[in-house]
Amino acid sequence: MTTDYRTIAREGLWTNNGVLSMMLGLCPAMAMTNSATNGLGMGLATAAVMTASAMLVSIFRNHFSQEVRIPVFVLIIATTVTIVDMCMNAWMHELYKVLGLFIPLIVVNCLPFARIEMFASKQSALPSLADGFFMGVGFTLALTAIGAVREISGSGTLFSDASLLLGPAFKFLEMRVLPEDTGILMMILPPGAFLVTGLMLVVKRMIDERSNKAVPAIAAHCAP
Amino acid sequence: MSSQRTLIHGLILGAFCLGFGMLLVLTNNFTKNDIALRAVEDRQNSLKQVIPDSIHDNNLATDTLTLKTDQGNEVVAYVSTKEGKVTGVAFETSGSGYSGAIKVMLGVDPEGKILGARVLSHKETPGLGDKIEVKKGDWILRFTGLSIGNPPLDKWKVKKDGGQFDQFAGATITPRAVVKAIREGLQFFDANKTKLMEFKAGKTQTVDAETGKAPK
Numbered sequence: 001m002t003t004d005y006r007t008i009a010r011e012g013l014w015t016n017n018g019v020l021s022m023m024l025g026l027c028p029a030m031a032m033t034n035s036a037t038n039g040l041g042m043g044l045a046t047a048a049v050m051t052a053s054a055m056l057v058s059i060f061r062n063h064f065s066q067e068v069r070i071p072v073f074v075l076i077i078a079t080t081v082t083i084v085d086m087c088m089n090a091w092m093h094e095l096y097k098v099l100g101l102f103i104p105l106i107v108v109n110c111l112p113f114a115r116i117e118m119f120a121s122k123q124s125a126l127p128s129l130a131d132g133f134f135m136g137v138g139f140t141l142a143l144t145a146i147g148a149v150r151e152i153s154g155s156g157t158l159f160s161d162a163s164l165l166l167g168p169a170f171k172f173l174e175m176r177v178l179p180e181d182t183g184i185l186m187m188i189l190p191p192g193a194f195l196v197t198g199l200m201l202v203v204k205r206m207i208d209e210r211s212n213k214a215v216p217a218i219a220a221h222c223a224p
Numbered sequence: 225m226s227s228q229r230t231l232i233h234g235l236i237l238g239a240f241c242l243g244f245g246m247l248l249v250l251t252n253n254f255t256k257n258d259i260a261l262r263a264v265e266d267r268q269n270s271l272k273q274v275i276p277d278s279i280h281d282n283n284l285a286t287d288t289l290t291l292k293t294d295q296g297n298e299v300v301a302y303v304s305t306k307e308g309k310v311t312g313v314a315f316e317t318s319g320s321g322y323s324g325a326i327k328v329m330l331g332v333d334p335e336g337k338i339l340g341a342r343v344l345s346h347k348e349t350p351g352l353g354d355k356i357e358v359k360k361g362d363w364i365l366r367f368t369g370l371s372i373g374n375p376p377l378d379k380w381k382v383k384k385d386g387g388q389f390d391q392f393a394g395a396t397i398t399p400r401a402v403v404k405a406i407r408e409g410l411q412f413f414d415a416n417k418t419k420l421m422e423f424k425a426g427k428t429q430t431v432d433a434e435t436g437k438a439p440k
Contacts, residue, residue, distance in 0.1 A: 034350070068237045079244040083251045090258035155351070185351045
């Protein structure tokens with residue numbers, strides 16, 4: 001039983017990162033990252049869902065039997081996603097207009113589901129909440145990084161429309177890195193997503209290898 | 225014995241569904257008023273761009289005239305009035321672009337001149353077709369002030385088709401669709417002009433549309 005929050009944080013953010021190590025949730029990771037802002041927004045919404053659903057599953061983990069656990073997980077994730085969807089529509093409408101279409105897709109993201117099955121269904125509420133949160137933040141970082149690389153190379157900007165997502169105070173994040181019309185259009189189209197995600201995986205492996213803490217390629221390290 | 229166990233599992237699952245269903249009902253009750261408000265605000269924002277504030281003193285989002293066409297479509301016209309007189313009409317029209325429908329909000333004054341046109345939603349290629357957005361270029365602004373007759377009907381095409389409107393480098397289908405959508409919108413307005421002009425402010429009405437193709 002790991003209840004060491006440091007380990008949980010390191011796993012979620014780096015060693016067992018949802019996108020870059022476990023390679024889960026690749027569909028939103030590629031579809032939503034044509035700009036850093038979109039990646040950030042999608043990541044934050046997913047992180048909120050993961051934190052809430054991990055905690056809920058953990059609270060109820062002794063009340064459902066093994067046989068019906070999968071439908072209960074799906075039920076809990078779907079409920080949290082719907083609640084996030086409705087709350088965002090009501091109170092964060094600008095963000096909702098950017099991300100609204102993609103929020104329901106969190107239900108079919110493998111990452112929350114995998115973490116619930118591996119972690120939250122076996123641990124008590126607080127560590128589960130931490131796991132959901134850090135896994136979500138790790139997912140957000142990966143998506144923002146992919147989005148940033150694609151946005152710089154594709155449209156020459158970084159964090160464009162960030163003020164729509166985070167509020168006018170974050171206007172300073174919006175910048176133009178390359179002059180107008182110099183971007184490679186392909187990078188913000190689907191092929192760019194595959195290229196950049198692949199490159200990110202390479203970079204992460206290289207860093208891991210250099211620090212001699214190489215993780216086996218596919219074998220996602222499962223928490224006990 | 226085993227059927228009893230099955231029953232228990234069923235009951236557990238049922239109880240969870242009931243509990244989380246109730247949670248959803250609660251959230252829905254809490255948020256539905258705000259969600260409805262946001263939808264009205266959205267509509268007002270897009271109407272504001274095609275009908276200038278200075279020409280109306282009514283609430284555009286609620287003063288609507290629904291035109292029913294014989295194909296069974298309904299077109300909702302937002303009518304702007306000032307001191308009881310109709311000063312403009314805004315309605316949605318759409319064309320089929322390179323990848324799916326392009327929705328355009330069109331504002332027209334009583335003479336049939338365009339007050340403003342804005343693309344509400346589209347799925348065109350970023351970098352090529354998205355110059356129809358007002359955020360990415362001033363192309364859509366060039367329609368303001370035009371009407372059927374200025375330019376003449378056969379010039380309501382992109383240049384490639386012998387008309388007067390610019391296409392974009394690498395994207396002809398998108399501007400062609402927008403030009404067609406706006407042209408059809410104007411024709412729809414001309415066909416239904418009498419009915420639209422008879423509008424009385426302050427109530428929501430429904431009438432049958434005249435013949436002529438309705439913007440979908």
